[in-house]
Amino acid sequence: MAEHRQAFQRELETIETKIIEMFGMVAEDLSQATDALLGGDNEVVKLLAEREAIIEALYPEIEATVDRNILLQAPVAEDLRFLLSVLRIVPELERSHALVEHIARRANHILSDDLTPRTRGLVERMGDVVSDMWRRAADSWYQRDGSAAAILAERDEEMDELHASLIAELASGQMALPVTMEMTLVARFYERLGDHAVNVARRVVYLAGSQTAE
Amino acid sequence: MEQQPEQNVTERQRTEPVVQQQERQEDQTAPEARVFETKNVSLWYSAFRAVTDVSLSVHENEITAFIGPSGCGKTTVLRTLNRMNDLVVGARVEGDVWYRGESLYAKDVSAIAVRRRIGMVFQKPNPFPKSIYDNVAYGPRINGIHNRGKLEEIVERSLRQAALWDEVKNRLKASALGLSGGQAQRLCIARTLAVEPDVVLMDEPCSALDPIATAAIEDLMHEIKSRYTIVIVTHNMQQATRVSDRTAFFSVLRDEKSDTRTGVLVEYGRTEQIFQDPQDSRTKAYVTGRMG
Secondary structure, three states, X not given: OOEOOHXXXXXXXXXXXXXXXXXXXXXHHHHHHHHHHHHOOHHHHHHHHHHHHHHHHHHHHHHHHHHHHHHHHOXXXXXXXXXXXXXXXXXHHHHHHHHHHHHHHHHHOOOHHHOOHHHHXXXXXXXXXXXXXXXXXXXXXXXXXXXXXXXXXXXXXHHHHHHHHHHHHHHOOOOOHHHHHHHHHHHHHHHHHHHHHHHHHHHHHHHHOOOOOO | OOOOOOOOOOOOOXXXXXXXXXXXXXXXXXXXXXXXEEEEEEEEEOOEEEEEEEEEEEEOOOEEEEEOOOOOOHHHHHHHOOOHHHHOOOEEXXXXXXXXXXXXXXXXXXXXXXXXXXXXXXXXXXXXXXXXXXXXHHHHHHOOOOOHHHHHHHHHHHHHHOOOHHHHOOOOOOEHHHOOHHHHHHHHHHHHHOOOOOEEEEEOOOOOOOHHHHHHHHHHHHHHOOOOEEEEEOOOHHHHHHHOOEEEEEEEEEEOOOOEEEEEEEEEEXXXXXXXXXXXXXXXXXXXXXXX
16 A cells, blocks of 8 residues: 655654654753752753753744644644644743753752752752653653553652652751752752653643554 | 743643543434444445445434545445435345334335435536526425425525525526536535435535535535434545544455455544544544555
8 A cells, every 4th residue: 555645754753853852852951950950060051051052943943843734734633643742742841941951050059068968868869750750751752652641640749749848958947048049949940840741741641542552 | 030930830631532522422322313323234236245344323413424535335335325226236235224213225115215305415416407496396396396385485495505595596597507516516405405305415515616615515514414414425534524523434445366345334433533533543544644
C-alpha cells in the first residue's frame, strides 16, 4: 500500500524532534542547575542562559509550524492530537526551562556555605525528585504512554511535602535574611517545576488516545 | 527583579479523551431509536461477494456517514437499505436487515413500499424533464394526491425544506433542466422529501457540486435531520466530519488466491471518535490520508 502525505509526515517528525530537544534541555539542565546552586558553579549559569535563548527561539518556531500545518493539512486522528498537544506543552516546556535557569542563577547570589545542612539536604532531594519527574514526563511523551500521569501525580505529592519542609526550615530563621529570601524563591521554583511535569504527563493522556502504547 | 512564576497551572483540569464520554453515550441508546439494524449482511452479485458481514445500526434523527476507498462496498450497503439492489440481476442479500424492527427482505414486504418510506438521492442530480413543480409533485401524485391545493402545499413545503423555495418560487412552471447543478440536487432532495419519507439515503450527493452548493446541501441536511434519518455515502472526509453524527469506515479485503475484492466494515462509531481516535490501524491510515 502506498504511503501518502510524506511531506506532511516530515513536518510532523521535525516538530517531534524539536519537542524532544526541548524536553532534553529541561531535564538535563535541571540537574545541572541543582548542582550549580549547591556547588556554586557560575559557569553553568552562562551555559543555561545560552540554552534559554535557544528555547526562546524554538518556541515561536514550533508554534508557527503547528499553526501552518493545522491550517493547511486538515489533520485528524493522531495527527490532530499530536499538533494540539504540542501547542499545549510548548508553553510548559518554555516556562519550565525558565524556572531551571532562575534556579541556576541563584548560584551567583548564594554561597553554598550560607545554607544549613538540612536546607542543602532538602534542596538536593527536591532536585532529585523533580529531575526524575521530568525524565518520566519526557519518556511518557516519547512513548505516547498516558499511564505516567498517575505516577507523576504521586511524585508531585512528595514534592509538595518537601516544599513544605523546606519552607518550615527557612522560617526557622537560621540563615541570613537575604539567603532565606532567595531560597524561598528557589523552593517555589522546584515546586512549580513538579507541577509542570505533571501537566505535561496529563497532556500525554490525550496525545496517546485510547490505544495501548506500541 | 524576579518575575513571579505563573499562576493557575495546578488547577488545570485533566484532559480526558473525548472518546470515553462518547462510549458512555453509546450505551444509553435505546433500541427503539435504531432505524436500521443489519446483522452479518453480505451482498452477492451472482458468484461474486461484493460486501461481507456488515453489522451496524442506524439511529433515528441522526446523520450516518459511510466512508471508504473506491470498491469498499459503501454504496452497495447503502442500496441494501432500500432494496435498490433488487433491481440488479443476480444480486442477493445474505444476513438480516431490520428496518424499525421488521425484516426488510421478508417475503411479504414490497420493495415499492419500502422505497416510499426510504427515499434516495443520487450522486448526479437527475431531475425529470418536467417543470420544477411537476418534479416535486410527481411522487405525491403517484401516491394518489390530486387535490390542487394539497399539492401546492406539498410542493412549497418540500422546496422550503430543501432550501430551494426562495430561488424558484417565481418560476415553478419553468423546466427543471434549467437549474444549476446545486439547485437541481436540492430539487431532487425536495422531490424525495415530498412523499414524506422516514429515511433519506444520499449517495455522494455533493460530488458533482461546487463548494457553495455543497455548503447549501450540508446546511439543509442539518436543517432536516430533526425530521428524518439520513445516511450519506461520501468520498469527502471533511464532509463526513461536518455533517455526520456517526461514521462507518469500509475497506477492501483482497483475496490473493482468487484475485477478488470484498468490501468490509472496518470500524463504526461516533464521528468524533472515528476522526480523533480511530481504533483500527486501517481506519487511522485512511482518515489521516496515509493509505490509498
